[in-house]
Amino acid sequence: xxxxxxxxxxxxxxxxxxxxxxxxxxxxxxxxxxxxxxxxxxxxxxxxxxxxxxxxxxxxxxxxxxxxxxxxxxxxxxxxxxxxxxxxxxxxxxxxxxxxxxxxxxxxxxxxxxxxxxxxxxxxxxxxxxxxxxxxxxxxxxxxxxxxxxxxxxxxxxxxxxxxxxxxxxxxxxxxxxxxxxxxxxxxxxxxxxxxxxxxxxxxxxxxxxxxxxxxxxxxxxxxxxxxxxxxxxxxxxxxxxxxxxxxxxxxxxxxxxxxx
Numbered sequence: 001x002x003x004x005x006x007x008x009x010x011x012x013x014x015x016x017x018x019x020x021x022x023x024x025x026x027x028x029x030x031x032x033x034x035x036x037x038x039x040x041x042x043x044x045x046x047x048x049x050x051x052x053x054x055x056x057x058x059x060x061x062x063x064x065x066x067x068x069x070x071x072x073x074x075x076x077x078x079x080x081x082x083x084x085x086x087x088x089x090x091x092x093x094x095x096x097x098x099x100x101x102x103x104x105x106x107x108x109x110x111x112x113x114x115x116x117x118x119x120x121x122x123x124x125x126x127x128x129x130x131x132x133x134x135x136x137x138x139x140x141x142x143x144x145x146x147x148x149x150x151x152x153x154x155x156x157x158x159x160x161x162x163x164x165x166x167x168x169x170x171x172x173x174x175x176x177x178x179x180x181x182x183x184x185x186x187x188x189x190x191x192x193x194x195x196x197x198x199x200x201x202x203x204x205x206x207x208x209x210x211x212x213x214x215x216x217x218x219x220x221x222x223x224x225x226x227x228x229x230x231x232x233x234x235x236x237x238x239x240x241x242x243x244x245x246x247x248x249x250x251x252x253x254x255x256x257x258x259x260x261x
Contacts, residue, residue: 024073025214026098028107029062030055030080033192038067045075047097049090055080061189061199062108062207068188069255071211075101080109092120099124103217103224106210108132108203115149118177122152126224128217130210132202133159133173140175147176153226156213160184160205161252166240172202174246180237181247182209183255208255212236 023044031046031054032039042063048054059080066074079086079094086109095117098105107129110117114134121129131150140147150157159172161181168174168181184205186198216232217223223231237251244250 022073023075023102024104024218025066025071025210026075026077026102026105027059027062027066028077028079028094028098028105028109030059030082031076031078032056032063033060036060036064036190036192036194038190039063042067042072042074043076044073045101046078047075047094047101048078049094049097050078050081051087051090052081052083052085054078055082055084057191058203061191061197062106062203064190065187065204065207066106066211069208069211071214074214077101091117095120095124099127102127102214103228104128104130104210104214106130106207108206110134115144115146118146118150118152118155121155122149125152125154125226127154128213128225128228129155130206130213131155131157132206133157133178135171135201136173137171138173138175140173140177142176144176150177153229156180156209156229156232158182158184158202158206158209159247160200160202161243162186163254166242166252168243168246169200176248178246179248179251180209180233181205181240181243181252183253184208209253212253 077094077098079090157178159168159178159181162185163183182205185200187204189199190196237253239250240252
C-alpha cells in the first residue's frame, strides 16, 4: 500500500475511534454552503476527498431538505467535484469513510454503472444506504447485473413520487431493485446565498427518506443496516397498488414536511 493510502487509512481509523458513529447521517456529495444557518445547524463534520473544488449548489440544496426533515448531526463526505466528476478513489474511500461516521448514508450520485457502486455499499451490511433509482427513464430488468447487485438488504433504492397524483415521473428508473417511492416532485429547496426553489428528482426523494431513517436509527440504536430498513418499511410505509409494476414493494413513504419552505 502506498504511503498516502496508509496515512488516509490511519486517519480514518483515528476518526472512527474518536466518533464511534456519534453522528446520525453521512452524505456522499460535495460541500454545503456553511454561511447558511441550516447548514451550520446540520453539518457536524466534513471529510474532504475531492481532488478539485467540491460541488456546492446541489449539496447545499440537499442539506436544506435534510434539515427541514429532522436530520441533524450530519457528516459531509466530499466526493463530488464542482465539475460533476467523481474519481474511483473518491468513491471507494468515500463509501468507507461514510460508514465510519454514521449508521445511515445518503448516496444520491451515480454513474453509468450503478451496479458497481452497489457492490461497494453491499459490503457494509451494518450501514443503511439510501440510494437513488436514477433518472434515465428506463426499466431495470430482474436478471440484470444492476438488479442483482443493488438488491442487498442494506440498500434502499428510492424513486420520486408525485404525491398529488401518486404517480412516478416518466424520467425515473423503475423496476427491479427500486424498493420504495417517496415525495420527489416540486420539493422546496434552499441553495447557496439563501436562493429558494423547487426540485423534482430522485435525489430529494432519497434525502427525505434518509432524514427519516436517521431519526429512526437514533431512536433505535440496536437497529442497523437491513434491520433498520425493515423496521422503517413495517412502521412507516404504505402499500399503493398502482406502484406495484414500478416499485418492487409497491410501497411509498408519504413524507412529513416535504413541501414546507
